Amino acid sequence: MITKLLPTKKPVIRKRADHPVSRKDIDPQALRVLYRLSDAGYTAYLVGGSVRDLLMGRTPKDFDVSTDAPPNAIKKLFRNCFLVGRRFRLAHIVFGSKVIETSTFRRQPRENGDTKGGDDLYQREDNDFGTPAEDAQRRDFTVNGLFYDIKTFSIIDYVGGLKDLDSKTLRSIGDPNVRFREDPVRMMRAIRFSARLGFTIERKATQAIKRHHAEISKASVPRLLEELLRLFTYSSAEPAFKQLWKFGLLDDLAPEVAVFINQSGKLKSPLWEVLRNLDATPDSQNASAGLRLATLCYPIYQAKIKEANSNATAEGTNNLELARQTLEPFVKRLRIPKATFFTATNLLEMQTRFDTLSDKPAARRDRFARHTHFPEAFILWSITAHTSPEQIAVWTEVAARVKPAIHPNEAEADASENAWRVATGAAPLEPRHGFDGRRRRRPRHAARRRPDSTRETGRKETTQTP
Known part of the structure; x- marks a missing residue:
């Protein structure tokens, strides 16, 4: 039909x-x-x-x-x-x-x-x-x-x-019960336009979304991921995700986030404050997909850290591994690209370092600020941390003075790569060579030494027959 x-x-x-x-x-x-x-x-x-x-x-x-x-x-x-x-x-x-x-x-x-x-x-x-x-x-x-x-x-x-x-009404062309089933992504588009433009979605359309939100699973995964990330544009993330949650679409797209909202106060959930702060950030329009994903998952990640710290052994808590565990369900369901996964995991893991390094020597703060993901990590920290103006002033000065240059080390990159591969069903990486796990390279000018008789001429000697 x-x-x-x-x-x-x-x-x-x-x-x-x-x-x-x-x-x-x-x-x-x-x-x-x-x-x-x-x-x-x-x-x-x-x-x-x-x-x-x-x-x-x-x-x-x-x-x-x-x-x-x-x-x-x-x-x-x-x-x-x-x-x-x-x-x-x-x-x-x-x-x-x-x-x-x-x-x-x-x-x-x-x-x-x-x-x-x-x-x-x-x-x-x-x-x-x-x-x-x-x-x-x-x-x-x-x-x-x-x-x-x-x-x-x-x-x-x-x-x-x-x-x-003129009346600021978002109205579906035709019967929304049919139009949303023809293309389920229209339900997400309705929410995005409503949040961005400040329009009211007509009653027939809201009822159709609540009735047919499960149809969203029929849409292609790349389109769903694209529309989900678009909800962060034009400083409208908070109202967009609130509607996504109210209409039931969040249960289909990111059930972990929906469960967290329901268990952390619903309309009083800390996620809304994080999204509201991101909307108020001048650079939010240019935020990478990794920062948007990290912002959405940050409260869940913090809850995991608190739970892990309460059960921590003498070895402490591996925050990077907790970040990967937080994001793995999104990789499986929405096929998050590898680069986005790497960025989001690093942004989440870097958050605790802002507090621990605030009172350390300036050289350590500068080294941390040279990390390639520091600028967006600083944005995430500034919108999520409840800290003193003095700490914010310290890191603002560092961010203005130090230029990022350092990439994640090989061990962290390999661990994130394997986490992404496991989540997507791909085979893990082969271990790197060497006793410490690092790949050994031959010296640049190393070459197999030739016999003394051929070292001068570079040609193999031939045997003369009498």
């Missing part, structure tokens, strides 16, 4: 004099794409979140274009065009480091009778070309279904997005 298209209504057109969108606010490369398509005789619109943000007076992060030109025709118009994607055949028009994503107008796929009893609505193909009205109907939310016409400079609205934009 595929969603039936809603009856096509006459669009609402808001002329240039009635809206604030100006060409000077649109990326110049996006304008080049729009004008070249238009000059070639095609219809070309600026679409999606960029139109929404421009109408709200925000600066869009990306500018997307939709047109009635088929992908191959777009490629012929632009030498810097690359066609990508299987499910969505898109044209990426590359200008240096910038990409203008250009798509052909699409419609909902026709019914094919392949689903069993209408239970599985997940869309696996979406390459049926359509009209602008049909393209607007297949988008996720009304505020994302607005078009900007480069010919008339007007806003075209087929789905009621202008009205919802």
Whole structure:
């Protein structure tokens, strides 16, 4: 079963004099794409979140274009065009480091009778070309279904997005019970847009999320990880994860975090303060995936440290191993990349050193600050530690003065590598050579000594026969 298209209504057109969108606010490369398509005789619109943000007076992060030109025709118009994607055949028009994503107008796929009893609505193909009205109907939310016409400079609205934009309402296009099952990631997108824009999700959509949140397991794991990390953007991590927890999606994506929230006070859980502090950090927008993951897991990691310290033997607690144990379930479930796993484990393990080294000689603090992960470790410590202004001043001075340079040592890298491999089901590393576990290398100029008779000439002597 595929969603039936809603009856096509006459669009609402808001002329240039009635809206604030100006060409000077649109990326110049996006304008080049729009004008070249238009000059070639095609219809070309600026679409999606960029139109929404421009109408709200925000600066869009990306500018997307939709047109009635088929992908191959777009490629012929632009030498810097690359066609990508299987499910969505898109044209990426590359200008240096910038990409203008250009798509052909699409419609909902026709019914094919392949689903069993209408239970599985997940869309696996979406390459049926359509009209602008049909393209607007297949988008996720009304505020994302607005078009900007480069010919008339007007806003075209087929789905009621202008009205919802004025009332700050996030409304699904079509029945949310169907649309969220067609693409479960839309549930996460609804939460992200609501948290970022300050919009209220319509009641039908919230009920649909609570009813169908388990469908999220049908989405591809890379998309889930990408959307989970996007919840940290635009200083909206706290409201986003609160909604994720309230609607039940956190139980499916990160049950360890959901359990911790429920056991640590629910709305009074310490996780909310950590996320709130991260949102208030000026550099949070540029935080790495490792820092975002470490921030989400930090309260769980601290709980593990307290439990381990209460049961610690004379050998003490291995904080790095506890960090790996905290993150391993995420690696298994969300296939966390190796580099992200390494960064997050180091950031968590480094937290205790800030307190222990505060009153140590400056040389030891400087050595610690040269660690390659120190800048983000300092951010994590500053948003999680309840410490004195004097300590913060000490480490702020160190962070401003010392440039990071040192990478984790080989033993730590190997241990983290093996932890990641075990979590992903891969074979562990072979042990390094040498009695102390380190790989031994031959000296740079070492070579097998040749016999004295050949050392001078470099050639092997031949035996003369009489």
